[in-house]
Amino acid sequence: MLMCQQATRLMSLKLDRPLRLGERLSLRLHLAMCGACRECDRQFTLLHGVGERFAPERQDGKEPQDGEETK
């Protein structure tokens, strides 16, 4: 049975490498039962996206409209 501390470890790990099936299932089961960890997972996912702050679309300068992928 996964406890919260271990669940946060898997929430973090899944952002850096694919989880194995057993890891995925354990985490999913825990999240189904723990609201606090569901919030933590949302927040880890949010933090995983902070690089967007420096993406060209957010800049005030005009970026040429070439539709090129940046990240």
Add this chain to the structure above:
Amino acid sequence: MTAHPDPAPREPAEDDYRRRLAAVRPRLQSFALLHLRDRTQAEDAVQEALVAAIEKHDAFAGRSGYETWVFGILKYKILDAMRAQKRHGRWEPLHDEADDEAIDRQFQHSGRWQPQARPSAWGEPEAAFENDHFWQVFDACMIGLPDNLARVFSLRELMGLSTGDICHEVGIKENNCWVMLHRARLRLRACIERGWLTEETTC
């Protein structure tokens, strides 16, 4: 024909690029500081990147994504500066027991959240990123992180390196990298929640 012909007017495009460099400079500075953790080194890296962007302007040749290209130059300068920091022994020991304590404080022996550490709801993610206050809190919390955790977090989430590449740069095993990212995320999340919901920013 005039005796003193006018000097060739500066290409309008060149003026435009210099303006864009000036406009993007504060963002370059923030980005560098989040990686190098030292204002002077960050300024040096940004300065070198700007000089290189001006000198290599012809290499850019009008491809789209000028600011992206400049950020790309800066990333190399940041990595060079980090390698120099490491060579000069300026990095703390890579495993620090204090990191474990900071995490252990958030959980009970059973592995459950400590009541005072339980995550609360933050609202819509998109709304957070549009909010200047969020970024102020984020920056303050990043400063509060131990250097070694902040470094790994920045390389992963800002520079976008894979954990494999980070291991190579920093000289740690991949498992250690994952542990450090876990610790960084737990600490950052807790600090941001405090600052976001209660206006405090100690990490």
